[in-house]
Amino acid sequence: MPDRPGGVGSRREARERALALLYEADTKARTGVEVLAAQPIEVEAYAADLVRGVSEHCAELDALLGRHARGWVVARMPVVDRNLLRMASYELLHRSDVPPNVVMNEAVELAQQYSTDDSGRFVNGVLAVIATEAGRTGG
Template structure:
């Protein structure tokens, strides 16, 4: 089951997250802040995509600190870049987008990890985000 299309734009949140992941990966690959990558685009992305990219960029230190404290045995800097970007995106939504259901955040992040990284990445992302969610969004 996928989320309904978000208000204010064409497409789905799934597509917006995928585009945000691409932009976050591009920013890291170029060694630029995510906001710089957004500003350089010839056509601005959908609003939700831009919000995710800006949010991750604005909270990068906090997100990495949270990831590091939950990813036992893994230093954030040593994680594959795609896994790191997916985790940052998921943690940003868990901590700063309470309107997005926890299950949606986790399942979308796992799908992104499986699609763009490895099957093992999907399991890793699921474990880290589920543990963070249990503390950040207790039932």
């Protein structure tokens, strides 16, 4: 069954697309906004919002991750994990229209799909602390 526009599946796909764009930006030492602008076709609105939001708030997000990712320096994290954490943290802090449990579950699923065997647990642990600190627990 195809996903309806604005439905859960389309948000999931938007997060996956945003992750790909943020990954590209990170590996090419460019901003997400620069990578977004270079796309040959228009990027879905929610994915574009995530990329712009992460780019705009990157310093804030990295400082937050640095405080809560015990034993990790943000720059040394796997690229997928770093960008998933940035994206999900942006949603937790700046997108009150998205339930925190959805943000966290989808970030964990993407980590399990695209990163290391331990990434799902790592992403979940860091986001749980950030969600609690931001007062965004529950669904």
